[in-house]
Amino acid sequence: xxxxxxxxxxxxxxxxxxxxxxxFMGNKWPMIGLSLILTAAGLVSLAIxxxxxxxxxxxxxxxxxxxxxxxxxxxxxRSALAKKIPGEISVVAVQGTNELMIQTEMRNEKELQSTxxxxxxxLASVFGSTPDKLNFTGxxxxxxxxxxxxxxxxxxVFISDEDLRKLVTEALSFRDKQKGGMLVxxxxxxxxxxxxxxxxxxxxxxxxxxxxxxRNTEVVGPRVGNELRTQAVLATLYALAGMLIYVGxxxxxxxxxxxxxxxxxxxxxxxxxxxxxxxxxxLTVVAALLTLVGYSMNDTxxxxxxxxxxxxxxxxxxxxxxxxxxxxETLSRTIMTSGLTFLTAVALWLFGGQxxxxxxxxxxxxxxxxxxxxxxxxxxxxxxxxxxxxxxGNNQKSGGASPAVTTAKKLAAK
Amino acid sequence: xxxxxxxxxxxxxxxxxxxxxxxxxxxxxxxxLVDNFNNNIKLGLDLKGGSQLVLQVQVxxxxxxxxxxxxxxIKTELKTAAVDYGSFDRNEPDTIEDSxxxxxxxxxxxxxxxxxxxxxxxxxxxxxxVTSTSGSDYKLTMKPSSAIDLRKKTVLSAIRTIESRIDGLxxxxxxxxxxxxxxxEPEILIQMPGVDDPGRIKQILQTAxxxxxxxxxxxxxxxxxxxxxxxxxxxxxxxxxxxxMGAQESWFLLKRAPVVTGRDLRDSRAAQDTMTNGWVTTFVxxxxxxxxxxxxxxxxxxxxxxxxxxxxxxxxxxxxxKISDNGQITGAATQQEANDLALVLRAGSLxxxxxxxxxxxxxxxxxxxxIRQGLMSGLVGLVAVVFVMLAYYKKSGINATVxxxxxxxxxxxxxxxxxxxxTLPGIxxxxxxxxxxxxxxxxxxxxxxxxxxxxxxxxxAIDAGFKRAFLTIIDTHVTAVVSSAFLFIFGTTNVKGFAxxxxxxxxxxxxxxxxxxxxxxxxxxxxxxxxxxxSI
Numbered sequence: 031x032x033x034x035x036x037x038x039x040x041x042x043x044x045x046x047x048x049x050x051x052x053x054f055m056g057n058k059w060p061m062i063g064l065s066l067i068l069t070a071a072g073l074v075s076l077a078i079x080x081x082x083x084x085x086x087x088x089x090x091x092x093x094x095x096x097x098x099x100x101x102x103x104x105x106x107x108r109s110a111l112a113k114k115i116p117g118e119i120s121v122v123a124v125q126g127t128n129e130l131m132i133q134t135e136m137r138n139e140k141e142l143q144s145t146x147x148x149x150x151x152x153l154a155s156v157f158g159s160t161p162d163k164l165n166f167t168g169x170x171x172x173x174x175x176x177x178x179x180x181x182x183x184x185x186x187v188f189i190s191d192e193d194l195r196k197l198v199t200e201a202l203s204f205r206d207k208q209k210g211g212m213l214v215x216x217x218x219x220x221x222x223x224x225x226x227x228x229x230x231x232x233x234x235x236x237x238x239x240x241x242x243x244x245r246n247t248e249v250v251g252p253r254v255g256n257e258l259r260t261q262a263v264l265a266t267l268y269a270l271a272g273m274l275i276y277v278g279x280x281x282x283x284x285x286x287x288x289x290x291x292x293x294x295x296x297x298x299x300x301x302x303x304x305x306x307x308x309x310x311x312x313l314t315v316v317a318a319l320l321t322l323v324g325y326s327m328n329d330t331x332x333x334x335x336x337x338x339x340x341x342x343x344x345x346x347x348x349x350x351x352x353x354x355x356x357x358x359e360t361l362s363r364t365i366m367t368s369g370l371t372f373l374t375a376v377a378l379w380l381f382g383g384q385x386x387x388x389x390x391x392x393x394x395x396x397x398x399x400x401x402x403x404x405x406x407x408x409x410x411x412x413x414x415x416x417x418x419x420x421x422x423g424n425n426q427k428s429g430g431a432s433p434a435v436t437t438a439k440k441l442a443a444k
Numbered sequence: 445x446x447x448x449x450x451x452x453x454x455x456x457x458x459x460x461x462x463x464x465x466x467x468x469x470x471x472x473x474x475x476x477l478v479d480n481f482n483n484n485i486k487l488g489l490d491l492k493g494g495s496q497l498v499l500q501v502q503v504x505x506x507x508x509x510x511x512x513x514x515x516x517x518i519k520t521e522l523k524t525a526a527v528d529y530g531s532f533d534r535n536e537p538d539t540i541e542d543s544x545x546x547x548x549x550x551x552x553x554x555x556x557x558x559x560x561x562x563x564x565x566x567x568x569x570x571x572x573x574v575t576s577t578s579g580s581d582y583k584l585t586m587k588p589s590s591a592i593d594l595r596k597k598t599v600l601s602a603i604r605t606i607e608s609r610i611d612g613l614x615x616x617x618x619x620x621x622x623x624x625x626x627x628x629e630p631e632i633l634i635q636m637p638g639v640d641d642p643g644r645i646k647q648i649l650q651t652a653x654x655x656x657x658x659x660x661x662x663x664x665x666x667x668x669x670x671x672x673x674x675x676x677x678x679x680x681x682x683x684x685x686x687x688x689m690g691a692q693e694s695w696f697l698l699k700r701a702p703v704v705t706g707r708d709l710r711d712s713r714a715a716q717d718t719m720t721n722g723w724v725t726t727f728v729x730x731x732x733x734x735x736x737x738x739x740x741x742x743x744x745x746x747x748x749x750x751x752x753x754x755x756x757x758x759x760x761x762x763x764x765x766k767i768s769d770n771g772q773i774t775g776a777a778t779q780q781e782a783n784d785l786a787l788v789l790r791a792g793s794l795x796x797x798x799x800x801x802x803x804x805x806x807x808x809x810x811x812x813x814x815i816r817q818g819l820m821s822g823l824v825g826l827v828a829v830v831f832v833m834l835a836y837y838k839k840s841g842i843n844a845t846v847x848x849x850x851x852x853x854x855x856x857x858x859x860x861x862x863x864x865x866x867t868l869p870g871i872x873x874x875x876x877x878x879x880x881x882x883x884x885x886x887x888x889x890x891x892x893x894x895x896x897x898x899x900x901x902x903x904x905a906i907d908a909g910f911k912r913a914f915l916t917i918i919d920t921h922v923t924a925v926v927s928s929a930f931l932f933i934f935g936t937t938n939v940k941g942f943a944x945x946x947x948x949x950x951x952x953x954x955x956x957x958x959x960x961x962x963x964x965x966x967x968x969x970x971x972x973x974x975x976x977x978x979s980i
Contacts, residue, residue: 043893043980044836087936095810142800147643168807170640202808206493211809245810249803254498258936265934269927276922314869317931317939321876321946324927328883328920335916363890366836367883370829374879377825378872383817385490385810386872393876 047361054357054405055350055413061406065295068399072302079305085312085388088259090252091136092145095245095384096153097212101128110156114148124384129245142251150244157241166205166233167212167240174198177236178229187228197224211243246385262316269323270294277327281334284415289330292408296326296399303395309388318392325371326400329364330408336360337412349416353409368401449970452963459955460850463857484860488867490938491815493808494637497646498623498801501630504543505796506598507586508534511546514569514584515682516701518550521564528554530580531681540630544591548572548584555580595628598795603632606649608791610634613645631801633937640807644784652754652797653788655706655727657737657771660748660760663696664688671695686750688757689775696757698750703740705793708733710769712789714782717774723782726772727789734769742766753785754797818871825875826852829882837889839979843964844885847956851881854952855945869942877949880924884957887920888913889980902975906965914958921950 076082086093101123107130108121120133134145159165164177175198182189189197201222205213216234219225270290278286297319304311336356347355357364375397379390467484471477489496511534522529530552537545553561561582565574571590575583586594599622607620615636623633639645661683665671671685679685679697688694712727729737741749741763750760751773758775776782829848834841855877859866892909900908925947932943969975 043838045893097809142803143646146803168640170638206807206809207812209809210813211807243807243809244805245807247803247805249800251801254801261934265930269930272926272930273923276926280919313936313939314872314942317869317935317942320927320931320934321924324924325880327923327927331919331923332887332916335919359894360890363886366886366890370832370882370886371876371879373828373832374821374825374875377821377828378875381817381821381824382872382875383814385814385868386817386821389869389872 045362046365047358050358050361051354052358052361053354055354055410058406058410061402062410065299065403065407068299069295069302072299072305075302075305082301082305082311083308084255084259085310085315086133086248086250086255087313088255088262088311089135090250090255092132092134092149093246093248094132094146094149095124095129096132097127097129097210097243097245098157099128099212099214099239099241101130102157104130107132107156111149111152114152115145127384129384136250136252138252142249146247146249153242153244159240160238164237165240166216166237168243169202169237171195171198171202174202174237178232181232181236182229185228185232187226187232189229193224197222197229201225211245213239215239258313262313266297266316266320266323269320273323273327277331277334281338284412284419285334285338288408288411288415289327289334289404291411292330292403293323293326293400295403295407296322296396299399300392300396304388304392307391309391312388314386314389315392318389318396322393322396322400326396326403329368329401329404332360332364332367333357333404333409334412337409349413349420353413357405357409364401364404368397372397446970449963449966452959453967456850456960456963460853463853466857466860467853485856486863486865487811487815488865488870488938488941489635489637489804489811490806490868491811491818491866491871492637493640493806493811494635495639495642495645495803495805496636496937497634497642497649497803499632499634499649499798500540500801501599501602501632501794502797502799503540503595503598503630504537504546506594507537507543507546507591509795510586510594511548512701514572515548518565518569521568522561525557525560525564527557527560527564528552533681543595544586544588546586546591549577550582550584551580553580553582592628595630599628599630599632601792601795602798605792605794606632606634609648609788610636610645612787612791613648615639615645632798638808640805642803642805646800646803648784648788650798650800651785651788653706653785653791653793654754654797655709655773655789655793656702656752657704658686658698658700658702658750658752659740659744660750661697661699664694664760665696667693668695671697686752686755686757688760694757696750696760698752698757702752703749704729704733704737706789707793708737709789709792712786714776714779714786715772717772722774723776723779724772724774725776725782725785725789726770729769729771731769738766738768741768814868815871818868818875822871822875822878825878829878833882833885837980840889840965843961843968844882844889846964847885847961848878848882850960851949851952851956852878854956855949858948858952859945864944865937865941866945867938867941869938870945873942873945873949877946877953881949881953881957883920884913884917884953885961887916888957888961892978892980896978896980902978903969905978906962906969910958910962917954917958921954924950 104121104123108119111119111121111132111134115134117135117137122131123129124131132149134149136142136145164173166174175195178194178198182194201219204219204222205211209218213219216230216237216239219230219233270293273293274286274290276286277289300319300322301311304315333356336359337353340352340356372394375390375393378386379394382390467481468477469480469484471480515532515534518532519529529550532548532550534546534548537543562574565572565584571587572584573587575585577583603620603622610618610620617638618634618636620632620634622629623631634649636642636645661680662674663671665674668685682700683697684700686696686698688696708730710728710730712725715724715726716722717724745763745765748760748762751758751771753773758773773785776785830841830845833844837844852874855874888909891913892905895905895908896902928943928946928950932940932947935943
């Protein structure tokens with residue numbers, strides 16, 4: 031066991047695991063226990079919360095990400111909104127930013143029209159607006175252009191129509207790409223090419239900087255949510271069935287069964303952990319789950335492939351020994367492949383931003399659980415299945431060939 | 445080096461060049477390079493900012509309208525054929541699902557003319573089935589194939605109308621398309637890049653602009669109850685109760701079949717009313733409708749005509765004299781309102797009302813952040829993977845890195861060639877592909893190491909490694925593609941983008957990890973005849 035991470039001077043090869051002989055099958059019970067605890071914890075949490083926390087895509091509602099110049103307390107925003115909007119309102123700070131996530135529920139399709147407007151009106155009245163000036167924060171190019179065109183002419187600033195449009199585009203691009211959509215002062219625009227002090231003065235007369243910016247709005251009717259929820263569950267089940275069939279055809283039904291149970295285990299644990307961490311299941315999270323269904327199958331297939339190969343070679347020993355040896359032989363590649371994909375998932379999680387957060391979180395968990403389950407869930411189930419068939423075979427016809435051997439013969443015949 | 449290796453190398457270089465051309469064209473300057481890249485890679489709304497609306501066409505409206513028109517036409521036919529009839533009435537399907545249950549009940553058809561009646565329906569109105577319910581009463585139902593046609597037609601014409609309204613607003617880059625697989629799916633997806641406040645657009649799109657001119661039977665009444673009491677709780681056949689516009693409640697009893705509808709409009713403009721100075725929207729009827737309208741107004745002087753817009757009586761003027769082709773709609777509060785109404789009337793009415801299901805708006809600053817974060821995570825992921833591969837597999841890591849980068853180039857190029865839209869989940873798909881793509885190299889390299897340990901010579905070990913790992917790679921890829929395919933079928937626009945990138949990435953990976961990587965090994969070994977060590 032001390033051979034892990036040995037650097038072989040003779041071949042110059044770095045090897046994670048070399049000629050290991052871990053007794054995976056012998057130690058399976060503590061690991062299966064861990065699986066059961068995780069699964070149970072997730073299920074209990076789901077039961078307490080009354081099902082998964084669905085994101086807006088699945089339950090319907092209004093969701094706004096609002097960026098503030100000075101972030102107000104969540105409670106102050108919540109109470110201001112509660113005066114205008116019926117039903118549950120959640121206001122949560124987005125970590126590491128000046129943003130609040132505002133979410134309201136929606137009970138019928140009619141509210142689709144009004145809620146967004148009510149939220150924006152409330153924000154405007156609480157955080158102030160200057161009615162006869164243009165809010166430069168969040169203004170679209172067309173409006174900035176229209177607002178400046180005449181006053182510039184009046185102020186005697188000569189700029190061609192085309193140049194003005196270009197200038198506005200440049201200024202807004204600076205605002206959105208360099209400053210995250212919000213300026214502290216209009217003077218920051220000084221560096222924008224083509225912006226003369228006179229133009230800046232006119233802009234200052236005509237525009238003000240709003241103290242908040244709505245970065246993202248999503249309004250989903252509850253009916254769409256219900257449909258999507260059914261579709262998401264169906265898609266996951268179909269994908270699992272697809273796996274069962276494919277692995278069943280390529281290997282044997284018992285392999286497919288074991289692999290699908292392992293993947294189902296991964297999915298349940300991931301959903302359970304989402305519940306434990308109070309994270310929402312959004313559309314992209316379901317995308318991640320489906321990706322994991324395919325991906326965590328990969329590790330299992332690599333191990334199963336080796337089990338089959340070892341059986342075909344007619345290696346000695348019973349199923350448990352063969353499975354153990356196969357896992358040990360493929361351990362390096364299992365850890366390497368999962369580890370590398372894990373690295374990219376972590377990169378997405380750390381740097382992908384708020385929109386991808388749930389998606390990347392699901393991948394990070396799913397890859398970990400998926401790797402572990404191909405060793406500690408899929409393989410023991412396969413062994414148990416084969417042993418069960420063996421004992422049944424012994425009962426029916428004592429002294430019959432062991433299933434491992436029959437399997438090997440069958441596969442060799444293929 | 446033998447010839448077949450040269451051909452393989454040439455084909456790889458060829459593929460690379462074609463892919464690079466698809467991404468950046470043939471740039472002559474750095475600026476052109478950036479421009480070409482931006483032109484070739486279409487960004488989704490979540491990356492460039494904009495609004496997306498999903499609306500649902502209430503197709504049952506079209507079925508009701510169709511039934512109303514049918515009733516009118518049947519009556520005319522029956523009159524011509526001298527078939528006596530009692531009354532015609534239709535039911536009220538409330539939901540989209542119930543549309544096909546539209547049903548017309550014909551009562552009191554002269555029993556002696558039953559054959560004649562059936563013949564007229566059969567010949568003139570082949571879209572409908574007629575069944576007898578009792579001696580003189582019949583039920584008309586729409587044939588399933590005709591119902592599907594009407595559904596398709598309704599959705600299609602709603603899309604066209606919305607398109608022309610969006611064009612009228614000058615939103616050139618926008619797209620209007622049907623959502624869902626079936627042509628009968630009544631959902632429409634509208635994407636408007638650069639629009640971050642869809643409020644006014646929603647208003648304009650939602651105005652059904654269903655203009656109908658109805659003959660007034662009775663009214664106005666102060667409340668609906670008052671009207672119902674006058675008719676002892678049952679409205680006379682062939683009429684309907686319609687609310688008047690305005691804060692003050694008022695109700696009119698109108699003949700159900702309209703004299704003319706918005707479909708008969710030729711033009712519409714905003715204008716200032718000379719008498720009241722308020723803003724009105726004028727309209728001009730088409731030639732065909734003008735004839736009908738002229739005859740109607742001539743015959744009904746001193747009766748009242750209700751101008752109904754989207755189920756509300758806008759006004760109910762008395763017909764003073766024959767009017768042939770023009771009219772005006774009052775009640776606009778501002779010039780913009782009158783203008784917007786003219787715009788929607790010109791663009792044509794929606795064949796049915798629409799309901800909003802979804803609205804998503806991404807501001808430009810969030811889009812810019814998403815691009816930056818997507819690129820950042822991709823870069824970090826790539827660097828980490830390359831670092832590990834080089835540290836772990838030494839020189840062979842270079843081989844994997846080349847294959848990996850080519851994998852990414854092919855993926856992006858195919859996205860560009862098929863005109864796919866890159867969304868943020870799509871970028872995540874590219875990043876994840878990097879992690880998954882390198883898995884194939886790991887499988888192969890580990891296998892080669894194993895063969896080397898087993899005592900095989902370098903060349904044989906490489907050949908065996910590729911051969912043995914190939915089936916495993918196919919197995920793992922098939923499972924991943926299958927789950928992505930389900931994702932594609934299920935997903936909404938953004939998620940589809942992710943599924944597409946993943947699938948393309950995995951397919952390209954078979955080429956790069958298996959073929960390209962092998963060719964690189966072959967090329968490395970081709971120089972010296974006797975290779976005894978391999979840096980792997």
